Amino acid sequence: MLILEILFTGLLMGSFYALMALGLTLIFGILKIVNFAHGEFFMIGAYAYTLLVLRAGMPQVPAIVTAMVLGAVVALLMERLLMRPLYTGVIGAGALRDEYAIIVTFGLSLFLINLSHQVLGPYPIKGPDLVGVSRVELLGFFVSPHRLLASGLAALTLGLIVWLIRTTVWGKRVQAVAQNRFGAAIAGIDHARVSALLGGLGSIPGSIVGGLLLGVLENFGAIYVSYEYRDTFGFVILMLVLLLRPQGLFGERAREV
Numbered sequence: 001m002l003i004l005e006i007l008f009t010g011l012l013m014g015s016f017y018a019l020m021a022l023g024l025t026l027i028f029g030i031l032k033i034v035n036f037a038h039g040e041f042f043m044i045g046a047y048a049y050t051l052l053v054l055r056a057g058m059p060q061v062p063a064i065v066t067a068m069v070l071g072a073v074v075a076l077l078m079e080r081l082l083m084r085p086l087y088t089g090v091i092g093a094g095a096l097r098d099e100y101a102i103i104v105t106f107g108l109s110l111f112l113i114n115l116s117h118q119v120l121g122p123y124p125i126k127g128p129d130l131v132g133v134s135r136v137e138l139l140g141f142f143v144s145p146h147r148l149l150a151s152g153l154a155a156l157t158l159g160l161i162v163w164l165i166r167t168t169v170w171g172k173r174v175q176a177v178a179q180n181r182f183g184a185a186i187a188g189i190d191h192a193r194v195s196a197l198l199g200g201l202g203s204i205p206g207s208i209v210g211g212l213l214l215g216v217l218e219n220f221g222a223i224y225v226s227y228e229y230r231d232t233f234g235f236v237i238l239m240l241v242l243l244l245r246p247q248g249l250f251g252e253r254a255r256e257v
Contacts (some may be wrong), residue, residue: 002223003131004139004140004141005141006216006219006220006223007216007219007220008138008139008141008143009143009147009219010215010216010217010218010219010220011151011212011215012117012143012147012148012149012151012215013215013219014211014212014213014214014216015146015150015154015155015158015211015212015215016150016154016211016215017210017211017212017214017215018152018158018207018208018209018210018211018212018215019154019157019158019211020038020039020210020211021207021210021211022158022161022207022208022211023038023206024038025206025207026161031106033083033101034101034105035085035101035105036102036105036106036108036109037078037105037106037112038109038110040108040109040112040113041071041074043066043112043113043116044071044112045063045069045070045075046067046073046127047116047120047125048063048066048067048070048071049063049064049066049067050125050127050128051120051125052066052067053127053128054125054127054128054142060130078108082104082108082223083104084086084107085100086100086101091123129146130145130146130149131145131146131149131197131214133145136148140248156210210241213237214233214237217233217237218230218233220233221233222236
């Protein structure tokens with residue numbers, strides 16, 4: 001029963017990782033940029049929701065919607081000011097473009113982290129409760145209802161994104177831009193707009209499975225090894241994947257002619 005509980009809790013946490021990994025995959029797929037500030041945009045939404053409810057007294061549902069809109073506005077501003085020069089040819093190509101992307105996104109990450117420390121302090125802030133109970137019994141063990149609700153919403157969001165990309169006309173445009181930006185432009189697709197709205201297409205199955213696997217392995221490591229080394233397990237998994245499967249979990253070897 002303990003193993004089942006650890007596995008289930010790990011899958012719940014892995015759904016969050018999968019959602020974040022999917023965002024990174026979508027960005028890298030078309031822009032070929034590793035966004036080091038990706039996690040900080042999640043932080044902006046979480047802090048916005050918490051402050052709107054606890055300090056502004058806004059009801060929870062409007063606060064969630066407002067936090068989502070605020071996060072989207074900040075992301076669009078960063079895309080227009082910092083990212084767009086990368087894929088419109090202003091910065092250049094090759095190593096210069098890659099170096100600029102690393103410096104800008106890493107610098108943005110440090111800026112947002114330190115800004116939050118200066119404004120809100122370095123200590124975690126507990127968000128408002130979404131449900132009135134602290135735990136629920138499921139499959140013979142107790143689970144946090146907040147984590148269960150959040151993981152369900154994460155799974156729903158993942159499914160919606162995959163459906164949009166695989167079945168809709170807009171998703172076909174995204175796939176076209178991800179495969180060949182110039183070919184999509186010749187076909188009349190506004191690649192800059194597609195890039196701003198989504199950010200690309202990479203290995204969607206790999207990002208989802210990798211996120212779930214990371215959550216499970218971290219949870220097992222925290223229980224059977226030590227909770228203090230929980231974050232270390234992620235880096236160990238990353239190094240093993242880079243050494244043994246550099247093309248990714250579902251990647252395929254390819255060559256350019």
